[in-house]
Amino acid sequence: MEKSQKEKIYTPSIEISEEEEPPSKNEQIAINENQLLTDLMRQRQESEKPTISPRSQEFLQIFFPDATIKDWNNWHWQVKNSARSVADLGRYIGLTDSEVGILAKDAHALPLRITPYYMSLLDRENSDHALRKSVVPVFDEYIFSQGEASDPLMEEHDSPVPNIVHRYPDRVLFLVTGFCSTYCRYCTRTHMVAKDKCHIGIKAWEPGLQYIEAHKEVRDVLVSGGDPLTMPDYHIEYLLARLRKIEHVEIIRIGTKVPAVLPQRITRTLAGMLRKYHPLYISIHFTHADEITPESKEACERLANAGIPLGSQTVLLKGINDNVETMKKLMQGLLKIRVRPYYLYQCDPILGSGHFRTPISKGLEIIRGLRGHTTGYAVPQYVVDAPGGGGKIPLLPDYYKGHEDHFALLENYEGKIFRYPDFSE
Numbered sequence: 001m002e003k004s005q006k007e008k009i010y011t012p013s014i015e016i017s018e019e020e021e022p023p024s025k026n027e028q029i030a031i032n033e034n035q036l037l038t039d040l041m042r043q044r045q046e047s048e049k050p051t052i053s054p055r056s057q058e059f060l061q062i063f064f065p066d067a068t069i070k071d072w073n074n075w076h077w078q079v080k081n082s083a084r085s086v087a088d089l090g091r092y093i094g095l096t097d098s099e100v101g102i103l104a105k106d107a108h109a110l111p112l113r114i115t116p117y118y119m120s121l122l123d124r125e126n127s128d129h130a131l132r133k134s135v136v137p138v139f140d141e142y143i144f145s146q147g148e149a150s151d152p153l154m155e156e157h158d159s160p161v162p163n164i165v166h167r168y169p170d171r172v173l174f175l176v177t178g179f180c181s182t183y184c185r186y187c188t189r190t191h192m193v194a195k196d197k198c199h200i201g202i203k204a205w206e207p208g209l210q211y212i213e214a215h216k217e218v219r220d221v222l223v224s225g226g227d228p229l230t231m232p233d234y235h236i237e238y239l240l241a242r243l244r245k246i247e248h249v250e251i252i253r254i255g256t257k258v259p260a261v262l263p264q265r266i267t268r269t270l271a272g273m274l275r276k277y278h279p280l281y282i283s284i285h286f287t288h289a290d291e292i293t294p295e296s297k298e299a300c301e302r303l304a305n306a307g308i309p310l311g312s313q314t315v316l317l318k319g320i321n322d323n324v325e326t327m328k329k330l331m332q333g334l335l336k337i338r339v340r341p342y343y344l345y346q347c348d349p350i351l352g353s354g355h356f357r358t359p360i361s362k363g364l365e366i367i368r369g370l371r372g373h374t375t376g377y378a379v380p381q382y383v384v385d386a387p388g389g390g391g392k393i394p395l396l397p398d399y400y401k402g403h404e405d406h407f408a409l410l411e412n413y414e415g416k417i418f419r420y421p422d423f424s425e
Contacts, residue, residue, distance in 0.1 A: 053294045059120035063092060072116070075265040079181055079230070083114045089136065093124045098138040110183055110190040112137060118182050118261045121290055130288045130320045134184055140355040141185065147387070148349045150191040154389035161207040167391055171220035174208055176239060178226045182261035184285075186315060186356045188348040188385075193226055202238055209242050216248045222283075224255035229265055233273055240277040252277060255313070257285040263299035275306035284339060286312045288321050289329040297337045304338040311342030314380065316366070318347075318358045324369030331370065331378040341380040343392075348385060360384065360395065368397040372413025 050073040052060070060072050064081070071077045083089050086100060089112070114122075114135050122136070123129035158167045165173035178193045187193060212218050221243055228236065243249050258265045274280060282303060286292075304310055312334050314321065321327055331341045344366070347357045363382045370379045383392040401409035407419040 051295055051298045055293075056117060056120050056295065059116070064116065073264050075181075075262055075267075078115045078117055078262055078264055081116050082181065083116075083119055084112055086112075088112075089114075092119050093122060093132070093136070096127045096138075098140070099127070099136055110137075110141075110185065110187060110193070112183065113180065114182050115262050117264065117295065121293070128319065130326075131290050133320055134186070134287055134317065135182060137185055138355070141352040143354060144351050145349075145354040148351045148353060149387070150351055152349045152387045153188060153385055154387075155189075158389055161211045163205065164208045164211050166211075166215075166218075167389060170217055171222065172212060172215075172218050173222050173224055174205075174212075175225055176205060176223055176228050177231055179230050180225070180227045181230050181258065181265075184257070184287075184315075186317060186347055186350065186353055188350055189226075190350055202235070205239060205242075209246075212243070212249065213246050219248055220251040220253070221249055222253045222255060227256050227258055228254050229256045229258040229270075230262070233270055236270075237273050240274070240280070244277050251279055251281065253281045253283060255283045255285070259284050259296050259299040259303070260286055260291040263293075263295040266299035266302050268302070271302045271306040271308075274303070274308060278307060281309050281311065283311045283313050283342060286314055286330065286334060286339070287317065288326070289333045292330075292333040292337060300337045300339050310339045312339050312380070313343045313345065314341070315345045315347050316358055316363050316382075317356050320356075322358045322362055322366070324366055324373075327366050328370060328374055328378070331380065332374060335375070335378055341378055344380040344382045346382070346384040346395075349387060364395060364397050367395075368413070371397070 050069050052069055052072060056072065057069070060067060060069070064072070067077070067081075083092065086095065089095060089099070118131070118135065122132040126132070127136075155165045155167075155173070158165050160166055163175045165175070167173070175189075175192070178189075180187075180193060183193065212221060223239065223243075228239075240252060243252055284300070300310055312331075314327075314330065316322060321330065327344075334341055344363065346360060346363055347353060349357065367379065367382045382395045384395060385392050399411050401411055401417065403409065403422065404419070406421070406423050408422040410418050410420055412418060
């Protein structure tokens with residue numbers, strides 16, 4: 001029996017978004033619409049497969065044999081199953097004497113939390129592994145040095161209302177949560193994160209929002225914490241919607257480490273919501289090239305595809321990323337996942353940070369080793385956030401060598417001196 005027209009041709013029911021819409025037909029190009037829709041559906045099915053690297057999959061099978069890949073890719077599961085104690089850590093890594101029992105010494109120390117995903121990136125036996133040193137506490141945290149303070153940047157001094165830091169003329173820092181999915185041991189906000197100042201929730205934000213509304217000079221709001229992207233979608237959207245309604249707020253920025261430590265949080269739903277609030281920028285805290293994985297790559301590209309410019313903020317850390325080759329590999333790797341290196345921070349002198357801090361000369365050495373030896377896009381701005389609330393102060397190697405007979409003497413990346421005719425006055 002001959003098939004009916006309905007049976008002969010099946011056209012998939014599928015909505016095509018504006019960014020996926022195919023080009024229109026013209027006389028030169030004949031488009032097979034059925035084939036195009038079939039290909040589009042196949043591409044969507046491929047893109048919707050959970051991303052999990054071989055390393056993560058091995059870790060999942062060893063330490064969470066009853067969990068599925070779907071569980072692993074659920075960010076709520078990641079947070080729920082995070083390591084939060086030395087006993088938890090002992091399940092995954094061989095602890096050194098300096099690491100064992102460290103949290104019992106001081107109930108007010110920075111808490112421990114590491115997501116299973118980020119734990120899978122740590123070396124299980126080598127305590128000198130870069131990422132491990134950045135998140136696993138050691139006894140050195142209890143050795144305090146001269147010049148260190150619990151709030152070295154004096155953010156509380158520049159806080160006119162709760163959760164707002166107004167230090168620069170046209171912008172404010174809005175601390176919207178004290179929670180992070182993974183705590184960096186060198187965190188500049190050890191005095192507030194995960195303690196009595198978690199201040200999650202719209203009621204706690206109201207004084208800050210009213211302050212921004214009342215100060216028309218504020219054109220730029222940096223949303224930070226803690227980590228704002230650990231909040232539920234509806235909290236994030238409420239906050240962004242309120243800020244976007246304030247006419248004099250031109251730019252909204254989000255500071256986060258989520259793409260590096262909890263990339264499963266960057267869902268399609270989240271990216272689709274964020275794209276409604278442009279101009280929106282995201283600054284991501286990357287520490288080392290080992291954080292650039294298939295999962296973090298997908299997270300960053302999903303944000304970039306939503307039209308969000310991404311920048312990186314890296315802290316210079318002794319024994320972790322304090323050499324030119326390590327830093328170059330990180331910065332070049334970030335560009336490949338569409339993240340522009342932005343800041344290289346001198347480590348803030350928080351209490352017990354001496355084992356993390358390098359001399360400033362080391363940062364200048366790294367910038368000199370990057371400038372001219374790789375693309376300028378891969379060279380971040382090296383800054384010291386001045387203790388006492390002085391703000392960010394940029395530092396550069398001494399390329400300008402003075403004047404001679406109205407010529408400026410300039411040193412290039414090879415150490416050669418060049419003369420620039422500087423006669424204009």
